[in-house]
Amino acid sequence: MDNIAGTRSSLQWAVHISVAVLVALWLFPTVGLFVSSFRTGDQISSSGWWQALSTQESQLPAIRIEGEEVPADGAFTIEGRLIAGDTTVSAWGASSRAPKAYAPGETVDIGDGQTLTVAEDSSFFLTSPDTTEGTRLPRVFLTASSPPEFTFDNYRNVLFSGTAAAGIGKAFINTLTVSIPATVIPILIAAFAAYALAWMEFPGRALLIAAIVGLLVVPLQLALIPLLQLHNNIGIGKGYLGVWMAHTGFGLPLAIYLLRNYMVGLPRDIIENAKVDGASDFQIFTKIILPLSFPALASFAIFQFLWTWNDLLVAIVFLGADDDSLVLTGRLVNLMGSRGGDWEILATSAFISIAVPLLVFFTMQRYLVRGLLAGSVK
Template sequence: MDNIAGQKTGLAWATHISVLLLVLIWLIPTVGLLISSFRDRDQISASGWWEAPFAVELTARGRTSAEAVPEGGGFVITGNIFDDEEAASYFGASPGAVVAFGTRGAAPTEFEAGTVADLGDGESLSINPDGTYRWVTPEEPGSRGQRVYFAANSPPKFTLDNYRTVLAADNMDRAFINTLTVTIPATVIPILVAAFAAYALAWMEFPGRGLLIAAVVGLLVVPLQLALVPMLNFHNAIGVGQSFVGIWFAHTAFGMPLAVYLLRNYMIGLPRDIIECAKVDGATDFQVFTRIVLPLSFPALAAFAIFQFLWTWNDLLVAKVFLPSSDEAKVMTVKIADDLLGSRGGDWGILATAAFVSIAVPLVVFFTMQRFLVRGLLAGSVK
């Protein structure tokens, strides 16, 4: 009874759970980037994305007021530390509760909030959790208040400022157009060339075909980094240099081995009777290719188009090598890396936002053509 056809085995549940766990593992980094793209920069630096719904303790600094009131032979200055422009910049319109304070950058949380700190020479300072302070000094403070460092619990803060920064960057629209200018030809050209080569390697008999197939397979494992400098020197020698034509040739060369290998495996799995009947009826190889093989190979063509489009759209290394460094020729990845992240150091909010902005078009392409992906990848695996 345990082997009845159609009955699920006990391993089916284990398979489902394993797949679910793998999906969750892949989704966790993406969810983290999505949440971080809406968080404030200071909160990202202070806590992980999984702590986004909770208050974050931030260390800030500010300066008290200098408007003193004489009292008992000294001067008293009162106010709220969150009214200081510098201190307010850390919290925006939602100031948090002060936890501790200090007057030295080396010890910003030296005193607990609500206590009176003895600063020496008859001078004292106290800051309450709501930010109100009382500074007592025996001498008139002059035009500058007391420098104060403090730690405060800041409520969760989500903002669209990161997206405004990325989308409103200078020449970002130009970088988007440049990315399309690079990606579309760099996807179409290798498909056109590889389709002819794959048909020849699959259905045409000629000397050295086996060696060519072995060479294509061998090129799949060659790191593209080894070919960057020789190819750039070759481009400079023939006059294309650092240009859009040069990067089209580069992406075509780097994508050709996978394209030929994938399409050849698919085409060789097509029914032989169809090809032979067409040739018996007088069709030439070109007619067989364009009218029979090419339409039947659409799943494999779509599968490679997805890979090539994603690779060229998200590429940074090849674009840095084969495109000019001028702002008019920058693609989105170079624009983000040089102008946004380069000027802001480790700004994780900008990085996460830029990641989601840059993957918008690849996601549309992938979900539009993903039904052909598995069919194209599995083509030729069985007969």
């Protein structure tokens, strides 16, 4: 009975588990990056993203007491607050060797006749028999618990900050300026070429198809320097036109191969009937072939957009690395070097860089498999 068509395989549960594991492996880092992009730098440093909804307890750096000295009953007092916000002190200490020695509200002799009290809200009260002017006041080590905190300040700093280190709004626009034309131009050229290779008879067609297949395995790095020299010789140089042409040239072999395989599998009767009715090749292409080839066009658009959006090498070579022309991936590399401690800035910038590709993929993913399987069956 196990071989009867239509019965479920005994390993179906293993397939489901494998798919669930793969989805989880892909989803967890993305969710973690998304959650971290709304957290503060202190919370990111002290706890993982999966603890974002729980109260966080952390050891704060030493805080030196500051305040105005007030004489009172033959002594001198200073009072104030050590930290601002909703943070609650769970323990405190006057020495780095015992940072959790005392409970909130406990009055402690810290030497030289001075006493110190630290409350839960981090307010303190210091008394001294002698004036403290001209002397260094003691340090306090706090162990504090803070409620979950989420903020949009990270996105405001990243997208709209005027500083060169944090603002990536310009790089975001540069990446869009590169990616959209570099996706549309190869599709337009490849669609015409694929139709000609699929349905038009002319000498050397088979050689052209073989050459396109051969170009699929040419390493991109092999052509970077010669292509840049060609751009300089013809006057394009470094600029958006040069990077568009570079991405177009590198993307055309796959685009033509993918679209040609799809178009050659379309019903021949439709094209022949259109020719009998007097339709030209251009009319057949625009009114019949293009609408029917939308799954293949969409699948290539996904690949090309993801490639151009995440590209760094081609953009650096053909566009440049200055602040006015730097793309998003280049900006992230600079942030990792100059802002390595600002985890909230890095998390927000990284999530912005993957948000647009995720949106494009999930919007057009239903066409992906149909386009990839183009021409695989008859």
